Amino acid sequence: MTEPAISITHVTKTYQRGGETLRVLDELDLQILGGTFYALMGPSGSGKTTLLNLIGGLDHPDSGDVVVGGDSLTSMSAGELARWRADHVGFVFQGFNLLPVLTALENVELPLLLTPLKKAQRRAQAERALELVGLTDRMHHKPRELSGGQEQRVAIARAIAVDPAVVLADEPTGDLDRHTADQVLELLQRLNRELQKTILMVTHDPVAAGYAQKAIHLDKGKLGRIDDNRKATVTAGH
Amino acid sequence: MPIRLLFRNLRAHPIRALLTAGSVAVAVFLVCILDATVRGFTAAVDLAAQNRLVVMSNVSLFVNLPLAYQQKISQVPGIAQTCKFQWFGGSFKQKKGGFFAQFAVDPENFQTTYPEVGIVDGSYEDFRRRRDGCVIGKDLAAQYGWKVGDTVPLVSALYPRGRDGEEAWTFNVCAVYEARVRSLDQMTMYFDHAYLMEALDLGAAQGQKGVGTYSIKLADGARAETVMAEVDALFAGGPQRVKTTTEAEFNRQFVSMMGNVPLLLRSIGGGVLFAIFFAVLNTMMMAGRERTRDVGIMKALGFSGGSIAALLVVEALLLALAGAGIGALLAKGVEGPVARVVSMWAPGFAIDDRVLLQGLSIAAVVGLVSGMLPGLRAARLLPVHALRQEA
Numbered sequence: 001m002t003e004p005a006i007s008i009t010h011v012t013k014t015y016q017r018g019g020e021t022l023r024v025l026d027e028l029d030l031q032i033l034g035g036t037f038y039a040l041m042g043p044s045g046s047g048k049t050t051l052l053n054l055i056g057g058l059d060h061p062d063s064g065d066v067v068v069g070g071d072s073l074t075s076m077s078a079g080e081l082a083r084w085r086a087d088h089v090g091f092v093f094q095g096f097n098l099l100p101v102l103t104a105l106e107n108v109e110l111p112l113l114l115t116p117l118k119k120a121q122r123r124a125q126a127e128r129a130l131e132l133v134g135l136t137d138r139m140h141h142k143p144r145e146l147s148g149g150q151e152q153r154v155a156i157a158r159a160i161a162v163d164p165a166v167v168l169a170d171e172p173t174g175d176l177d178r179h180t181a182d183q184v185l186e187l188l189q190r191l192n193r194e195l196q197k198t199i200l201m202v203t204h205d206p207v208a209a210g211y212a213q214k215a216i217h218l219d220k221g222k223l224g225r226i227d228d229n230r231k232a233t234v235t236a237g238h
Numbered sequence: 239m240p241i242r243l244l245f246r247n248l249r250a251h252p253i254r255a256l257l258t259a260g261s262v263a264v265a266v267f268l269v270c271i272l273d274a275t276v277r278g279f280t281a282a283v284d285l286a287a288q289n290r291l292v293v294m295s296n297v298s299l300f301v302n303l304p305l306a307y308q309q310k311i312s313q314v315p316g317i318a319q320t321c322k323f324q325w326f327g328g329s330f331k332q333k334k335g336g337f338f339a340q341f342a343v344d345p346e347n348f349q350t351t352y353p354e355v356g357i358v359d360g361s362y363e364d365f366r367r368r369r370d371g372c373v374i375g376k377d378l379a380a381q382y383g384w385k386v387g388d389t390v391p392l393v394s395a396l397y398p399r400g401r402d403g404e405e406a407w408t409f410n411v412c413a414v415y416e417a418r419v420r421s422l423d424q425m426t427m428y429f430d431h432a433y434l435m436e437a438l439d440l441g442a443a444q445g446q447k448g449v450g451t452y453s454i455k456l457a458d459g460a461r462a463e464t465v466m467a468e469v470d471a472l473f474a475g476g477p478q479r480v481k482t483t484t485e486a487e488f489n490r491q492f493v494s495m496m497g498n499v500p501l502l503l504r505s506i507g508g509g510v511l512f513a514i515f516f517a518v519l520n521t522m523m524m525a526g527r528e529r530t531r532d533v534g535i536m537k538a539l540g541f542s543g544g545s546i547a548a549l550l551v552v553e554a555l556l557l558a559l560a561g562a563g564i565g566a567l568l569a570k571g572v573e574g575p576v577a578r579v580v581s582m583w584a585p586g587f588a589i590d591d592r593v594l595l596q597g598l599s600i601a602a603v604v605g606l607v608s609g610m611l612p613g614l615r616a617a618r619l620l621p622v623h624a625l626r627q628e629a
Contacts, residue, residue, distance in 0.1 A: 058538060058621045079542055086540025097535045097625070101246035111539040113240065158539075 005034035011064030026221035037192040039209035042218035090159030094171035105139040129157035149180035262561025265514035270569035281586020292488040296479035302448025316460030328392035342431035360386035360413035371412035375424035397445035401437035423581035526612025534624025543617030551609035558605025
């Protein structure tokens with residue numbers, strides 16, 4: 001799969017802070033290939049999370065165009081973006097962001113409410129997603145009854161429940177220990193390999209970035225280099 | 239699932255939910271009781287008999303009319319019956335706060351003039367035969383534990399000495415009545431006017447002779463305006479001029495003697511509601527703010543602002559209606575005891591469907607408005623801002 005799933009063209013995003021205008025993304029151009037696992041790296045303030053939010057339709061750019069799966073997000077209204085997110089993108093956050101009052105299964109089922117699926121179908125699909133992340137035995141537990149790693153796996157199950165083409169992960173291992181982080185990263189890797197999901201993961205961690213096929217480096221809102229980990233691995237192997 | 243999420247959110251803070259619903263319950267309870275009391279005041283006006291008139295002194299209700307007037311009034315065409323009514327102003331000294339209404343009436347004409355007085359125990363015939371007999375209301379009998387055959391001693395400020403020269407007057411309970419209309423209370427004693435007058439004639443008793451008011455029952459087809467004008471004209475030249483009104487008008491004047499009590503009661507109810515509205519609003523705003531991150535998550539998942547707002551509105555509505563339901567049930571539960579307490583001045587007191595519906599409607603409005611403000615805030619919130627909120 002080498003078709004560009006995400007296309008960023010001349011995207012600029014600024015924020016006002018204390019009367020000062022911060023140019024977080026500056027005329028950024030970027031092509032993300034479908035079915036590829038990307039790490040998005042860079043120092044704090046380089047625009048990683050902002051880029052992720054624009055690709056996920058959580059925010060609008062000041063200028064430029066964001067096209068995901070052939071849909072231009074730039075001209076969509078808030079309501080259109082919400083409907084688009086429900087169908088096309090899954091999110092995994094650093095803080096897991098599960099609803100504390102719902103069980104693991106109910107959290108995974110939540111985005112399926114926005115699909116035309118019937119109750120039994122929703123339940124079955126949510127159970128399949130939890131099975132995929134290895135949490136069938138914890139599906140009736142609430143987030144506070146789960147470990148951090150388990151919570152993040154529930155979040156990943158929720159992200160893939162509606163079978164989106166793109167999964168966006170913002171520091172998914174930031175709150176986890178090394179061992180648990182590796183398990184979560186292996187899971188993301190499996191989603192990419194076995195389900196051909198396009199994954200874009202923001203991380204500071206070079207070890208985490210090593211799980212991705214490509215690592216995009218941002219600096220001060222501009223594109224730096226793009227490392228191809230597969231080639232690097234192949235080179236190292238030779 | 240959204241319903242489950244809604245209930246889970248409520249259950250996540252059970253004490254807060256209980257206190258909020260409890261405050262609405264108290265407000266609705268008070269509003270129901272106060273509203274029913276105000277309606278009770280005016281029920282005597284609204285439900286007054288259309289075929290009855292009241293004759294009173296043109297000077298004041300507190301000035302007695304001569305006894306001889308009854309015969310003259312009875313001769314006016316269109317009048318089927320007349321009945322004396324005299325306030326006794328007594329109280330049952332054996333019990334603290336033993337005040338209730340007593341009227342001296344004509345036993346011969348009383349029941350036919352007031353068919354809504356339904357005898358449920360004892361005999362009205364005994365009341366007619368026995369000079370010291372009396373008929374008492376069902377609630378009055380229950381309150382003091384009186385039954386047919388009991389002797390009831392009463393002390394009156396208007397008639398300070400009884401028939402035997404003793405302080406207390408004694409009455410024999412001949413019958414117990416039940417009200418057949420909502421506007422009649424069940425806390426009154428009716429006794430023979432002749433008993434009162436005889437005692438005064440004997441010289442042992444003290445007090446003013448005469449009659450407070452005459453009640454007139456119109457004959458079928460008689461026009462109230464014509465009869466009122468004729469009765470008034472009859473005594474236009476004295477010795478004491480009278481004012482004849484419909485029963486509804488008489489009751490209206492009586493209610494107006496209470497001044498602004500209904501307004502005061504409605505103001506208290508309104509004030510309580512206003513305070514509770516702000517309490518519920520504050521709670522819902524807090525709940526909305528606490529869930530900012532949840533709102534961000536749901537928006538990121540694709541839920542629209544409107545659906546998230548609807549969840550908050552329904553949650554507030556549910557809380558308010560649950561509280562209102564409890565308040566309405568409580569009000570209904572105490573209806574009987576409260577009705578007995580207020581029956582003398584608000585005989586029409588009843589927690590009926592209208593009162594309950596009003597309480598529930600007010601609670602629904604409080605719930606809707608309280609949910610709409612945090613709902614609108616949630617709907618407008620940008621997902622990126624909401625997700626930045628600390629959990």
